[in-house]
Each structure stands twice: as C-alpha cells, then as structure tokens.
Amino acid sequence: MRLHLYDIESSTKTTILNYCSYVQWVPGSDVVVAQNRNSLCIWYNIDAPERVTMFPLKGDIVDLERNNGKTEVIVSEGVNTVSYTLDEGLIEFGTAIDDGDYHRATAFLETLEMSAETEAMWKTLSRLALEARQLHIAKRCFAALGNMAKAQFLHETSTIADQAAQEHVSQTSVVSMAMCLLNGAFRLTLCSLTQNATEEAMDMYQELHMWDECIVVAEAKGHPMLDKLRRDYYQWLLDTQQEEKAGEVQEGQGDYLAAISLYLRAGLPAKAARLAMSRDELLTNGDIINKVSMALIRGELYEQAGDLLEKVGNSRRALECYCKGSAFLKAVELARLAFPGEVVKLEEAWGDHLVQQKQLDAAINHYIEARCSIKAIEAALGARQWKKAIYILDLQDKETAAKYYPKIAQHYAALQEYQVRSQTTIVDALCVP
Template identity: 70%
Template structure:
C-alpha cells in the first residue's frame, strides 16, 4: 500500500521499497514480517551496488542523500542462494541479535536440517536459544560423527540419525519407518514411550509380537490413570475385554452415555442389575433420560424405561413400547406427546396426537394456533360437546379478517 518504489538488490534476495516516508528493507524475503525501516524525507530514485557496497539514493529537495545497506545481511542472502551454509553461518555470527538476524537464523536452521548439515543446524538453534533442540542435535551429531569415524562415509545417512531428524520435524511415522527398516523395534517403542504416543507404541509392539507387550499395556494404563485420563483408560480396558473396569472408568470420567452404550452391547453386563442401576442413575443425574430409557428397555424394566422416555421427551419410543407392554397407557401417552409438542411450539405436529388421544378440544386449539383453519373446522364439525361452540367464533373472526364473509355466515349459522 502506498508503495512508490520497489527493487531487488542485484545478486541477492534482499528487497528495497518505499512506503510514504519510510525506506523499507527486507533482508530475508522468506520472513516478510521482519522488516527494517528508516524514515526518509524524500523519494528513492536509485539503487547502486558496487565494490561490496549497496547504496540507496534518495532525493530530499535539491539534496541527494545516500543510505548504505548492511552488507553482511545482504551477503547472507547471497550465501543462502548459493547453498553455502558455512559462509551464511560465518556472516550471521558476526552480527548482533535482532529481529532480522533472528529470522535469518531460523531460515538457516530449516535449510541446514533439510540438507542434513546438522552441525550448522546445531549452531542455529544455539543462537536462537533453543536449548532442548541443541541438546537433541548434539546427541544426534555425536552418533553421526561416531559412524563416520568408525565406518566411513556419511554419518547422517545412518538410520538412527535419519530417524532423529524426522523426529525433530515431528514426522514420527517417518522415524518409525527408519527404525523398522533396520528391525530396531525396541528403538521405535522407546521413541513412542518418550513422546507418550502410547497407541502407536502398542501398535508397533502388537505388529511385531513384542515379548513386553503386556508390560507396555500395563504401563500405558498406569500413565493414563496417573494423568487423569479416565476416558482413554476406559477405552484401553474395553479393548482388553475388561468391560466392568471400562464402565467404572467411563462413569468416573462423567460419560454415562458411553458406559450405557457398552452395557447395551454386552449381554453379560446388561444382566448385571447392580452395574445397570449405577449406569442408569448416572444417566438420569446427567439428564440423559432417553439413553436411560434405552438401557432399562434392554433389561426389560419396561416401567422405568417408559418413565425415562417421557421425562426425556422421547414419546415415539414411549408409545412404541407402550403398544407392546402397556396398551392401556397409549391414549394417555398420545395426549402427553401432544402437550409436549405444544410446549415446543410444534402446533402442527401436536394436532394428530391430540386426535389419537381423543382430546378434540386440545386438537382444535392446536389447529387454531397453527392457523390450520380448515382442519379446525373439520374437527369441530365432528363434535357434540357444546363447549366446542366457542371456537366457531374464533374461526369466524379469522375468516372475517380475510373478508371471506360467505364462510363466516356458514359458521355462525
């Protein structure tokens, strides 16, 4: 915005621009947020580079002012373009830390890792103050150097080094692949253990039939319980076939619906009345009434199932259950269903449930509230109850407002 001048510095990746009254310099174009700015009073007219020096020429009225760029920073960009990371490091080591040099160290660290120049990467992270990465890279370099000295060749091609570089880039599956290609199963397991990536750890152990598989599972479960991960611990128990233990953990984690799902799917749990009662009580406490109803229906406690369905507004399930087990309750449930729908402002849907329940007056009121005038008239015509007469006036007033006087006269007669 308001950029009156922009130019690359020849032979580098440095950009010079003018934004209103500022000279703007990007010494590292890969980090556009890192910008060096100088206030200027005139306009940039030229950029000169000669004899290892780069000048920006600015006219300020009748005078010409020269701004000299930081050649060390420019040389860094040139060295990067040339792939000469040793020279880039040497330049950066001569500079004071600043936002510009910080972004350059980051750029160099990324490129050095990609090029497997790990000693340079270690220097970069040291300059950035990332002590844990420095320590990790130092150990990695020791492995690479030892391999180079003892076996010759490029130590960075050794599987442990490649795996560690992949870990540094958070490519853990790639690191696992490097380990598995050398049948270094214990090393893959140890990596996942240190990262607390237990699912991957167990998967590797299972795939290779590792003798410590059961011990690893116990350690995983212990870690989950110590860190308060009751849901995950429950899933481990469930996968191991300990369904009672899983349900206890799900309830502890405040997940009664998950416990109910497991109970419903396992006959041996569904037949345990104490367990079912615990789960149902937890569901009701959490207001999961429909799920509690499902659970009670599964164990054939139809009365409690019906109560829970009604409390949770699951009237379709309540009516279906009542038709099979309590036929005399169906009419009452249809009325309750209609009342529930009225509360939910679903007047249209409530009408038929009131008709099924034989509650004609409620059906008429719902039809009028839903502005289903013809349906209201049809229900009214079937009534012998004199108290229904008052609804004719309401319907007539509607048609009057619609100026449908012919129908109005019929209603009043």
C-alpha cells in the first residue's frame, strides 16, 4: 500500500507515502489527500511532494466532499462521523494555476503567511511566471522567497521592457536576455562568447553576484583578471558568511584543510567528515580527525562519527558512537571483528531499542541471539507471533514456560484450533478464568 507520484514528462516514479489506505485528488485542483495509518496527509502543492501537511486521525477516511467553496474530509470514527476542513486558500491557488490565472494565484498567496507549503507555491509560481514571461509576477515571487538579487534584476528588466513598449520598440530582446540569465549560465555563456560580449556578460554576472558563472566565462576566454576574480569571489563569500560555499571553492581548488575548517565553521560536520574520509592524507591527520569527530558528536551525529572513527582504526570510540546513535547493525558488525565478547550484550541492546520503537517482531531474533529467552518470549507474544513463542517456550524449563502457555491457549481457543500442540506439551485450549 505505497503511494507513488509518477512524473509523465521525465517518466520517473517517486514513493511519497507508505501504508496508504486512502488517496484522492481534491476535485478541480492539484491537491492530494491521503491517509497513512493514523495520519491525514495533504499535499497542497503536488509539485513539491516532500512538503506534506499532516494531522492525527482516530478513524478512517471514507469520503472527500467539495461544495460551495468548502472542502471537507469525512472520517469514520466507529459510530461517529467527523469532518476535517481543508485550507481553501491553498486549494484555490492550485485551481488558479490550472486556469493559468497567475494574477489570481499571486493574490491568494499574498493573503497567506510564509510556511513550507506557501514557500513551495511561490517557487512554483515563479517558475510558471518566467515561462510565461510575466516578469512583474516573477519579480514578486522572488521577493517573497527572499531572493532579492533576482527580484532586483527582474525589476530592472521589466522597467526597461516597459520603456521599450512605450517607445514602440520590441521587448523581445530585453526579455530574452533576462530569460537567458535566469535559465542558467551555460546558455548565456554561449551567447556572450558568440557575440564577443565577454566583458558585458562578466559585468552582469558580478552585478547579480553570480560569481561561478562569471568565472566560467573568464576561464573560457583566458581572461587576464581570472585569478583576481577568484580571490574576490572567495573574499565575498567570507564577507557574506557563506562558509559552506567558500569551503566548496577551497575543496575544488585542492585546499582540503581550509575546506574542512570552513565546513566546521558553517556547522556542517557531516560534510567535513565526508571530505576527510575521501582523502588518505586527511585520515592520517590526527588533529583534523579529532576536530571533526568532536563536532559530529556535539551535533549528535553519532553514526557519522562512528564511521569516521572506524575508518581511522579507533574501534572502541566508534563502537560507543554507534551505540549512542542506535546504529546497532554497524555496532554488531564492528564488534564481531574487534570485540567478539560484546556481541551478545549488543544484541540485547538492539532488541531493547526495537521494542522501544514498537518493532517487537524484529526484536525477537536479536533477543534469541543474546540468549534472553524471557524477553524473546514477551516480544513474540506482544507481536502476536504465537508459533515463534511456542518454539521458544519449548526450549525452556516447565516452570518458566507455565505462566505463558495459558495466554497462547486462549488465543487458539478463540480461533477454535483445539489441536495445537507444542513439542513437549499439549496446549490447554480452555480459557483460564
């Protein structure tokens, strides 16, 4: 019962929900409603399937009704029926998009507070507005998203286009250049190089703070200011506190120590660990490994810290990190090689963790491996794995097994399966008062 989203244009399928018992499009919109166990799931913008709104449910969805500008999800809770009202403003946005009325879509979004759902909608509207070359709407979208560079550029472009229209001059070239800039560096690079407009292209890129694209143009033409451009770009990243991007620049230039330092300053220890594990010369640098591992632990990224420490041969600390991060599979695999005497203890801890996560069935075998028979029996009974419970009980002494057999007997008696036998004992099918 998995719910998939199939993209017809790219022929790709994405799983967006597991344990789905109900799904339905809201009529006349691109909104999807589904149920996942005890949760109501709503995608107000299906173009962003990762943005899902969820509410707890006590029953099962039985219907979806939309009348008089109101959309309700009907839920059966045993003898009672309740309804959940959806956000009509978000639904109307999808309807406006389907109708191609981007002004109405903008008006709807203006009335909503910024959230994960509305942010995704602003992004969708910005893309559609650019495709339709409605620059005023696209400018408003980028302003709402906080992308002031694009908003300012579109403002200037639309002003020039409006002036061209007043002077009865074609707006096509102005708008085409804007689309060229906004749709990616490669197309503009080809355009500028073909027309020998290298300086103009570089100036526009710098004005928009699109330094990567500017440097690509400079590299392609062998520009004499290339090294200065790179230095200025790096300094601009530091001045604007973009340590992650600055780290990527340093990594691309082969300065791995500086890159790791910048990743740590940016609060990205996992990215620093990924780089450290990819370079042998960094793995032998004890100071770097210690800094990265401590940053991972402070960020409670215990599994990644364990991976790094195991990579450098610090098995004991790696095992501790795996246990703290509940990465018991890696912990057991490491212990089998480095600490075989601790495997039994880890299997029990793994089983306890699974029980806490309500995964009783999965915990049974780990308890068996840990020789924790009582815990294995209780997990099997809790998971209603009656045959497994009988199998484990048959291996116990009669005194231990006696208190568990009546519960199993009551289960099979309810099913009227009176002939079920264990290997050593006829299960008493009579319910004990």
